[in-house]
Amino acid sequence: MELRTEDLTVEIDGKALVADLRLDAVSGQVLGLVGPNGSGKSTALRCIYRALKPSRGVVRIGGADLTDLPLRESAQRIAALTQQGEADFDFTVDEVVALGRTPHKHGNQPLTAAERELCRTAMAQMDVLHLADRGILGLSGGERQRVLVARALVQQPEILVLDEPTNHLDIRHQIELLGYLRGCGRTVIVVLHDLNLASAVCDHIAVLAGGRLVTHGTPTKVLTRELIVEVFGVEAVIVRHPLSGDPQILFALDGMPSSTPTSAPTPARLV
Amino acid sequence: MAVSTKAASVPSVQASRPARRRGSRAATAGLILGLSVCLIGSVFVAIGLGSAVVPPADTVRYLWASVTGGTIPADEVTRYQIIWQIRTPRVLLAAIVGAGLAVVGAAIQALVRNSLADPYILGVSSGASVGAVTVSLFGVLSTLGIYAVSVGAFAGALVATALVYLIAYGRVGVTPLRLVLTGVALSFGFQAVMSVMIYFTPTSESTSTVLFWTMGSFGAATWGSLPVVVAIVIAGIVVLRRFSRPLDVMALGDETAASLGVDSVRVRRGLFVVTAVMTGAMVAVSGTIGFVGLVIPHITRILIGAPHARLLVIAPFLGAILMVWVDLISRTLVAPRELPLGVLTALIGVPVFIMLMRRKGYVFGGR
Numbered sequence: 001m002e003l004r005t006e007d008l009t010v011e012i013d014g015k016a017l018v019a020d021l022r023l024d025a026v027s028g029q030v031l032g033l034v035g036p037n038g039s040g041k042s043t044a045l046r047c048i049y050r051a052l053k054p055s056r057g058v059v060r061i062g063g064a065d066l067t068d069l070p071l072r073e074s075a076q077r078i079a080a081l082t083q084q085g086e087a088d089f090d091f092t093v094d095e096v097v098a099l100g101r102t103p104h105k106h107g108n109q110p111l112t113a114a115e116r117e118l119c120r121t122a123m124a125q126m127d128v129l130h131l132a133d134r135g136i137l138g139l140s141g142g143e144r145q146r147v148l149v150a151r152a153l154v155q156q157p158e159i160l161v162l163d164e165p166t167n168h169l170d171i172r173h174q175i176e177l178l179g180y181l182r183g184c185g186r187t188v189i190v191v192l193h194d195l196n197l198a199s200a201v202c203d204h205i206a207v208l209a210g211g212r213l214v215t216h217g218t219p220t221k222v223l224t225r226e227l228i229v230e231v232f233g234v235e236a237v238i239v240r241h242p243l244s245g246d247p248q249i250l251f252a253l254d255g256m257p258s259s260t261p262t263s264a265p266t267p268a269r270l271v
Numbered sequence: 272m273a274v275s276t277k278a279a280s281v282p283s284v285q286a287s288r289p290a291r292r293r294g295s296r297a298a299t300a301g302l303i304l305g306l307s308v309c310l311i312g313s314v315f316v317a318i319g320l321g322s323a324v325v326p327p328a329d330t331v332r333y334l335w336a337s338v339t340g341g342t343i344p345a346d347e348v349t350r351y352q353i354i355w356q357i358r359t360p361r362v363l364l365a366a367i368v369g370a371g372l373a374v375v376g377a378a379i380q381a382l383v384r385n386s387l388a389d390p391y392i393l394g395v396s397s398g399a400s401v402g403a404v405t406v407s408l409f410g411v412l413s414t415l416g417i418y419a420v421s422v423g424a425f426a427g428a429l430v431a432t433a434l435v436y437l438i439a440y441g442r443v444g445v446t447p448l449r450l451v452l453t454g455v456a457l458s459f460g461f462q463a464v465m466s467v468m469i470y471f472t473p474t475s476e477s478t479s480t481v482l483f484w485t486m487g488s489f490g491a492a493t494w495g496s497l498p499v500v501v502a503i504v505i506a507g508i509v510v511l512r513r514f515s516r517p518l519d520v521m522a523l524g525d526e527t528a529a530s531l532g533v534d535s536v537r538v539r540r541g542l543f544v545v546t547a548v549m550t551g552a553m554v555a556v557s558g559t560i561g562f563v564g565l566v567i568p569h570i571t572r573i574l575i576g577a578p579h580a581r582l583l584v585i586a587p588f589l590g591a592i593l594m595v596w597v598d599l600i601s602r603t604l605v606a607p608r609e610l611p612l613g614v615l616t617a618l619i620g621v622p623v624f625i626m627l628m629r630r631k632g633y634v635f636g637g638r
Contacts, residue, residue, distance in 0.1 A: 049526075080526075155531070
């Protein structure tokens, strides 16, 4: 299922958080959204999982305007890992994951045996099965994050929307999660701050700044030194991953020393 | 900062929290059966006890005679009337109000995602008091006779809730925090209005009316007013229970709710109407009884977990049982005077609550 936003605009108090944004998520591929804080990534995602109504523009899935679908039906197709995943009451991990079936159930129908199995599989995939009976408020941030991903998976969506899914995750779980996303066959739209992980996992990257699309394309095309200076305002060195060939970005805390062999352009040349 | 990996399944500080037993349907059914027996027993005991103690055998005989239309010897008519005309409606009212407050409290806490919320958070109680005092001081609605004050209280409760909702309504709809803050602010406003009315008409009647509404009592229970409250509360419980899953989802936040296909703004608005009508009906006949609606939901969550499908079934039993005993104590401890119900709910509820909280490591709204 492909997803596309057309002229997506979100204005709050006259200020455009997202302006004329056009995103194309190809069916079965991973689209990464990168950009500095406040560039409108999460706002765009919130329109996609319908926590926010855009001021203008449409979100289409498979050609259909999302607002023509009941909330319940779009939730059967689009699952989201949101940034505000906090609970105030101590549901168990098992109970939280089971709530992922909400858009597929009517009223208080209990889960079927097959759905229970689906929940167990998702928990096993996210390595939280051993936590099934624990309360979510007692989990670490990373454990909780994995529980919420498991909940999104049991929604059995065609499109998976994830807002910084690697937050709080240790490196092993980051790699496992992103590896899973790349191989799951679903359309994935993911916000990532780690450009190297984005480079490794995304088929396509869209770069946002100030609510607008700066550029998009394959990681190799997009993740250039010039772009990183322009969008993030930091100096970087791009190298090739020795195994995968993906672009990898190296930073230095004090900026790049001028003696760096890979060339040290003056800022004036970059802008 | 501790990094969790698979190896973290070695016991850690967090693992000291006991795993909660998953509530199977059979276990829940057993619990409901046990609580039903306990509730019926409590009601029966409470009907028999009071400033005039009636032996259980006689209590049964009087109740049986009332239900089946039997006869009572002339010398027992007074005791019969105490049992059937005074105590039975009073105890039943206590049970239904306890059940209703527990359910409304649980639902409101999920709707506004606030562990400190209770049925009166949206200005219902102070609005009801203003309505009741207005009626008793100015004699409006006098065509309704003895029900005028209750109707006034009910109307006041609904007006207050509507006001809170409208004022809280903002650009992004009604957010939980705006509702809570507006409710708290308007409650102070209503209390001020009430104080002013009392201040300028300091009659003993107005003072006792206010005392009744702020402290709560089942002393005004009659067979005439009981059916309306029972019908409203039970219908409300059934409706809220049907929304268990949306309530679960909304307890996880509006963002999550949207991504799971739940229109939280619409559900919240609809269920607020339900809870306002329920609370208004209860306040109108029993005044404001604090603590039950705040604490019983938490006690129930500690015992059986947070999902509303179970919570909204078990909480009313616990609320009803607590209320029946609280009412019994309030009218027997310093008979013939009555202790305010709010005092007793706190005296009983607080220790139980603290004990449970400390034992199970219950987490209130995050760490």
